[in-house]
Amino acid sequence: MTEAAETPLAIFQRLRPALGDAARKVFAASLFAREAGERDLTELPDWIESGLFEQRRAEGDTVRVVAAACADAADEAALMRALRRLRRREMLRIAFRDLALLAPLDETLRDLSELADACCEQALHFAARALQARWGVPRDGSGTEARPVVLGMGKLGGHELNFSSDIDLIFCYTAGGDTREGPRSVSNEEYFNRLAQDTARILSARTEDGFVFRVDTMLRPFGSAGAPAWSVSAMEDYYQVHGREWERYAFIKARPIAGDLEAGRSLLRALRPFVYRRYLDYSAIVSLRALKKLISDEVKRKGMEQNIKLGAGGIREIEFIVQSFQLVRGGQEAPLRDARLRPVLRYLAQAGHLGGDIALALDQAYVFLRRLENAIQIYADEQTHALPASEAARAALCTALDFPDWPSLMLQLDAMRALVVREFERVFGEPEAPRKPADDELTSVIAPIWNGLVTAEEAAASLQAAGFGDDAAAIATALRDLKHARLVRAMQEATVLRLLSLLTPLFEECRRQPYPSQAALRALQVLAAIAGRANYITLLHESATARTQLVQLCAASPWLTDLLAQTPALLDHLLDPRSLYAPPERAEMAQELAARCAHFGPGDTEAAMDLLRRYQKEITLRVAAADVMHALPLVKISDRLTWLAEVIVARALEFAWAEMRAQYGQPLRADGTPASFLVVAYGKFGGIEMGYTSDLDLVFLHDCDALDEESVDGPRAINNAVYFSRLAQRLINWLATQTPAGRAYEIDMELRPNGNSGALVTSLAGFADYQRHHAWTWEHQALTRARPVAGDAVLAEAFKAIRAEVLTQPRDETLLRRDIIDMRAKMRANLEKKVPGKWDVKQGEGGMVEVEFITQFLVLRDAHKDPALVEWSDNWRQLDALERAGSVTAMQKSVLIDSYRAYRAWAHKRGLQLASAMAPLEEFEHERASIAQVWSCFFK
Numbered sequence: 001m002t003e004a005a006e007t008p009l010a011i012f013q014r015l016r017p018a019l020g021d022a023a024r025k026v027f028a029a030s031l032f033a034r035e036a037g038e039r040d041l042t043e044l045p046d047w048i049e050s051g052l053f054e055q056r057r058a059e060g061d062t063v064r065v066v067a068a069a070c071a072d073a074a075d076e077a078a079l080m081r082a083l084r085r086l087r088r089r090e091m092l093r094i095a096f097r098d099l100a101l102l103a104p105l106d107e108t109l110r111d112l113s114e115l116a117d118a119c120c121e122q123a124l125h126f127a128a129r130a131l132q133a134r135w136g137v138p139r140d141g142s143g144t145e146a147r148p149v150v151l152g153m154g155k156l157g158g159h160e161l162n163f164s165s166d167i168d169l170i171f172c173y174t175a176g177g178d179t180r181e182g183p184r185s186v187s188n189e190e191y192f193n194r195l196a197q198d199t200a201r202i203l204s205a206r207t208e209d210g211f212v213f214r215v216d217t218m219l220r221p222f223g224s225a226g227a228p229a230w231s232v233s234a235m236e237d238y239y240q241v242h243g244r245e246w247e248r249y250a251f252i253k254a255r256p257i258a259g260d261l262e263a264g265r266s267l268l269r270a271l272r273p274f275v276y277r278r279y280l281d282y283s284a285i286v287s288l289r290a291l292k293k294l295i296s297d298e299v300k301r302k303g304m305e306q307n308i309k310l311g312a313g314g315i316r317e318i319e320f321i322v323q324s325f326q327l328v329r330g331g332q333e334a335p336l337r338d339a340r341l342r343p344v345l346r347y348l349a350q351a352g353h354l355g356g357d358i359a360l361a362l363d364q365a366y367v368f369l370r371r372l373e374n375a376i377q378i379y380a381d382e383q384t385h386a387l388p389a390s391e392a393a394r395a396a397l398c399t400a401l402d403f404p405d406w407p408s409l410m411l412q413l414d415a416m417r418a419l420v421v422r423e424f425e426r427v428f429g430e431p432e433a434p435r436k437p438a439d440d441e442l443t444s445v446i447a448p449i450w451n452g453l454v455t456a457e458e459a460a461a462s463l464q465a466a467g468f469g470d471d472a473a474a475i476a477t478a479l480r481d482l483k484h485a486r487l488v489r490a491m492q493e494a495t496v497l498r499l500l501s502l503l504t505p506l507f508e509e510c511r512r513q514p515y516p517s518q519a520a521l522r523a524l525q526v527l528a529a530i531a532g533r534a535n536y537i538t539l540l541h542e543s544a545t546a547r548t549q550l551v552q553l554c555a556a557s558p559w560l561t562d563l564l565a566q567t568p569a570l571l572d573h574l575l576d577p578r579s580l581y582a583p584p585e586r587a588e589m590a591q592e593l594a595a596r597c598a599h600f601g602p603g604d605t606e607a608a609m610d611l612l613r614r615y616q617k618e619i620t621l622r623v624a625a626a627d628v629m630h631a632l633p634l635v636k637i638s639d640r641l642t643w644l645a646e647v648i649v650a651r652a653l654e655f656a657w658a659e660m661r662a663q664y665g666q667p668l669r670a671d672g673t674p675a676s677f678l679v680v681a682y683g684k685f686g687g688i689e690m691g692y693t694s695d696l697d698l699v700f701l702h703d704c705d706a707l708d709e710e711s712v713d714g715p716r717a718i719n720n721a722v723y724f725s726r727l728a729q730r731l732i733n734w735l736a737t738q739t740p741a742g743r744a745y746e747i748d749m750e751l752r753p754n755g756n757s758g759a760l761v762t763s764l765a766g767f768a769d770y771q772r773h774h775a776w777t778w779e780h781q782a783l784t785r786a787r788p789v790a791g792d793a794v795l796a797e798a799f800k801a802i803r804a805e806v807l808t809q810p811r812d813e814t815l816l817r818r819d820i821i822d823m824r825a826k827m828r829a830n831l832e833k834k835v836p837g838k839w840d841v842k843q844g845e846g847g848m849v850e851v852e853f854i855t856q857f858l859v860l861r862d863a864h865k866d867p868a869l870v871e872w873s874d875n876w877r878q879l880d881a882l883e884r885a886g887s888v889t890a891m892q893k894s895v896l897i898d899s900y901r902a903y904r905a906w907a908h909k910r911g912l913q914l915a916s917a918m919a920p921l922e923e924f925e926h927e928r929a930s931i932a933q934v935w936s937c938f939f940k
Helices: 008-015 017-029 031-039 044-049 061-070 076-099 105-135 188-204 232-241 245-252 261-275 283-301 315-329 341-350 356-380 391-401 406-428 441-450 456-465 472-483 493-511 516-530 534-542 544-556 558-566 568-574 586-597 605-628 634-664 720-736 764-773 777-783 793-807 813-831 848-862 875-884 890-912 925-938
Strands: 137-139 148-153 167-173 178-180 229-231 255-259 677-682 696-702 761-763 787-791 838-840 918-920
Touching: 008 017, 008 031, 008 044, 017 031, 017 076, 017 356, 017 391, 031 076, 031 356, 061 076, 061 105, 076 105, 076 188, 076 356, 105 148, 105 167, 105 188, 105 255, 105 356, 137 188, 148 188, 148 261, 167 188, 167 232, 178 188, 188 229, 229 232, 232 261, 245 261, 245 315, 255 261, 315 341, 315 356, 315 406, 341 356, 341 586, 356 391, 356 406, 391 406, 441 456, 441 472, 441 493, 456 472, 472 516, 493 516, 493 534, 493 544, 516 534, 516 544, 516 558, 516 568, 534 544, 534 568, 544 558, 544 568, 544 605, 558 568, 558 605, 558 890, 568 605, 586 605, 586 634, 605 634, 605 720, 605 890, 634 677, 634 696, 634 720, 634 787, 634 890, 677 720, 677 793, 696 720, 696 764, 696 793, 720 761, 761 764, 764 777, 764 793, 777 793, 777 813, 777 848, 787 793, 813 848, 848 875, 848 890, 848 925, 875 890, 890 925
Parallel strands: 167 229, 696 761
Antiparallel strands: 137 178, 148 167, 148 255, 677 696, 677 787, 838 918
8 A cells, every 4th residue: 555645756766766766857857747646646556567667568559558448438428537547647658758768759759649549549439439329320322331531640640749739630531421220310421520529529628637639620621611521532622622732741741540541541642642743843842931931930920939849940940851852752752751750861861862961960950859849848748849937947857858957958959950950041041032123134135035025136136245145146046935935835924934033043154154155055955845844943943053053064064964954853953062063982872772762562663663764864963963073083983873883783683573573483493492693794884984875785694404494483484484584674674665764774785695696694504605615706805894783693703703714714816816806907897987187086096995905805815824814894904904914014004094094084075065086186196106006016
């Protein structure tokens, strides 16, 4: 028996000494905890001894606990009493575990949310039972029972409910009709309206035991003017016709919490196009900025600057940062459609949308602010987000958060809020203030041309005077063409005006470039490509950073201009120069792509193909941007383009395998183990020398020695040989099929055994036999640049062993030399371009191919003496190895590498300018002569 004078703290110290210090902290930090313990003093010992405060709740436990507490409630009064007493006990448990640091933040928020879910379910179930006793069962026209659906919104929908929060609910039902089988029939509309009202009252009415949760239903269609409950079909119609921007944001956090959960999930799937656009939706940032301004104005008007939720640097700003990415990109990336903030924040870092350090800092700020918010509310179980003014409440808050004093807590809070403000401004900072047209020289030039108020001659003259002299007439024509483009004529007037106002700062940026006319024409090419897409026009209008990067990239390269015009979604990546000019390393690419692909299932082929293509173009843009801005040397450019191809091919192979296994199961070897598949790269891909427009030279191998058998463990069995042929074809489709997002790569299979007449995929044994006994010298030349890039690791090692064996076999040097000379002559006859006064840098005499042929000749000639020569597949490291082996002198190696590097760098830059690889005869005279001299040393 507990003595009357014993305090909750004393009971903890007596029954659980190990929790004594934690209990002292909890009761010092929370008046609510102390009063709840005193109110339930007789039950407290049983709670303690049952482990209530020490044990973490598993999924589903709270549902069972709430259901058990309500099981004996015979009437509404008993139910309300049971729910309120349970709520007091559960809130004490959650507060204790939170303040004692027995539960991390995610557990606290989840427990609060699951408690609200379960209480809503019990209230809904009881209210429905009472109504059906009076009115019968609601049914649709076919007699099927109509079911209620309760959507949790806001913090509740995100499993992020704070300690003393309202719960935002929207009540729905599956179908119209009327009630049957009761004393009185009413329409389903009346039934579910009453059910919503009764459920809310059971939860929120204040009794001598308090309340369960305050219920807010203002997020329903038409707010307070709308019906308390809406049919699913009416909900869909409402958001399609009347849905407002703020309602889109609200539904990011929507989650079915009670009633027919599957019907709720189905409704949210139907509303997905309303919430998440298929395209990148930058207009959402403008709308979010406007909404945040309204909130900020309200905060200032009410003097709420110390509000940790709504004030500057508060919780809402972190939510807005995350929601901006969700709204802009959620239509294309399923992981962003998560109602929980912290998993989305982690994904933003994994997918490369936010820097890892920024995402981590925002997460730390969010955890701190949410713990602070809970501690403020736990103090007296009050719904407040304001920092306390009283000394007692401040001391309690310091105790709750383990700070020695108030200034220390405020120092940490100020640092966290400053960080949030900085990142918020980076995402939502207002665009630069527009200049007055009368004071703006460029506006006075552009507007008359746009509006057709000047002749072509006058337009050209005014543009010439404004600094666009070289192509003034062409720019004037491009402006007029843009104005009269069909897609521009179809735009809303507000968007057209935004486009017009965009032209002035865009042209001003062009004037800063070395060749303003060229920059303007290319920038207009991109604008013409995005005409009709209000979101991209908004992006460039709003973001000075994006405009600057666009103009710089256009000015630097017509190839980049074409890439941006063909793939407007890439404009998104112009927002952050930090990531734009710092393309990721290979491991980062693999991690980012894996994160973006993780949610795809067997039926998501089209979306997954599009994602691979978008990612390929995104990283290519970032590599090219770093290239033209000289942020990376050539070798690192090729490295990254090669790594990108590797991760894309590897991911495509995983998708292709998954499709084949889902349909046909698994092919087995004769010993019953799973057969494997390997992708081998040749050419530029194999030699780690990828360029922006390189195709992929691939060879496919398998290790199945039971080709006449059939696959196993699938819905349908097929012949193993057919299986691997289809796997290879699917991989090609994953990479090369044209989709709305383009294609990832062109695929060239001509280097496989027997070329285009050979099988699409070859067994490892067949490949080895072909290379040993049937391959031509030129095929062994090609093999020097081959390496495995995707597929089974064991099979990759087996391929490497065969490659090494073939390349290190002794050869007749005379025959080898003759074969290579003959092949070189054929290539020059068929592939070398002939233009008067020009020289083909790739195929011409003394050009890139001759460096490659010299290297390949020496590797094939000498590898039997030094197997280290075949360790690498790229020219540069092969030449290093050849020097170490004594096959070339240091001078010869230097000539070959330096010339090859110069040729590649020149051709690379020419490619970015969409120019041919034909150099003036006088260019590279020294390199050509040096290569000719080395050639003559080995091919006399």
